[in-house]
Amino acid sequence: MKLPRIVITGVGLTAPNGNSLSEFRENLLKGVAGIERIDVRYMGQLLAGVCHYDPLKYQKKKEVRVGTRAGSISIYCAREALADSAVNFDAFPKDRIGIYIGCTEHGNVETENEIYNISKFNYDTKFWSHYHNPRTVANNPAGETSLNLGITGPAYTIGAACAAGNMGLIHAAQMLRLGEVDFALCGGVSESIHTFGIFAGFKSQNALANHEDPKKASRPFDKGRNGIVISEGGCLYTLERLEDAQARGAKIYAEIAGYCVNSDASDYVLPNPERQAQCVRRAIVNAGMTPRDIHIVNTHATATPLGDVQECQAIGSVFVDCPETYINNTKSFIGHAMGAAGALELAGNLPSFDDLTVHPTINVDDLDPQCALPGLVLNQPVKAKRVDAILNNSFGMLGINSTLIVKRFVA
């Protein structure tokens, strides 16, 4: 059975180092990171990636007050993506649009805020907000987006830990191929820097990065790496069936080539390189490609001592004798944007189809020999002979792995 071809026609994002694809890409090529110190409740000053978009660009003050940060990020990204796609949104049947947003977690921020609030009232629950439930339901970011835009098609989130950003795109592609919707807003978002619990959890796990210079704190593959920098962010794409995109003369960024999602079934938090390699291989087969056809591999690596080595083992076992395959990492610039990571990191690499430039992984002063993969792009961008396919890894806790491959669009 020949499945409909699915293409990316718009991108909207906010990252710690940029509020549009052009700004984000420019900073990735210039080596500009976006990590700063923030005050985390109960914990003091910690490193984080913070987005500095204007929430009031697309929301009223009351919407910002009543809604969540994840909802606000989603609305910003969705509106930016729609504008970028140049679709005639007003005329488009709103019940034929799907919203599929990946999240690592949702509800921690709002629950912590309410507990903190009632702590000021001797823990009397009559001071608990009536907004708690609509703020904490798992579909909140997608639901707020549907409210803001008047979209009446399916709108929900996909919980897949830090593999979720890729999952938003994969699920949207599946729904478009099934004919469930005619247009999709999809990707991932994260508001996790507003919950102390995520920071405290990683700290208890000895997996929270620290560095005197915030911009050098996220350092995958470097010997001196010491953990994750947590970030907020979001990236939503517009996806369409190729024939629909062509019929309206849409700009096409790339075509969804293939993907795979699998599970380690081996540990709550420890990665499993064998399953990761299997995920990557199956995605390549699903795309009808061989490893040599992949020209950029965006790694998931989060700068934990063990995780980086294990992903390098997985990638190294797949990309053997692939002289035209470059490997990079985006978290070195923006930290780990959790549910947004996969979607943001793919976006950072998309312009490579046009400029044939591969952004580097920065902050590698002393490369860990166990991470010294051939083709690793260190500290400075490189020019590639060709960029026809990008492979994007996103892995998450409880052993969920997602690999997404996009390819240069050729009619």
Next chain:
Amino acid sequence: MTKDQVKQAVIDIISDIAPDEDLSNLKPDVRLRDQLQLDSMDFLDIVMELRKRHGIEVPEADYMQLATLDSSAEYLTPKFNALAKK
């Protein structure tokens, strides 16, 4: 507190829960919902803020007393003054 002071206390709360609204020309005898974009959740916010900021409880059966600024002042002024005496 005077009724005018109570009205101002209610307006102060509304300015926080409906920050996009122009509150400069509110008619005291017209239903707030007919002048402002307020929904049932916003009214729960008014009740919550009266509880948090002023220690005043408004039972559900009395919510209709908050329909206008005038009726709010009529209903809430004795409550404010009773609290002040404690």
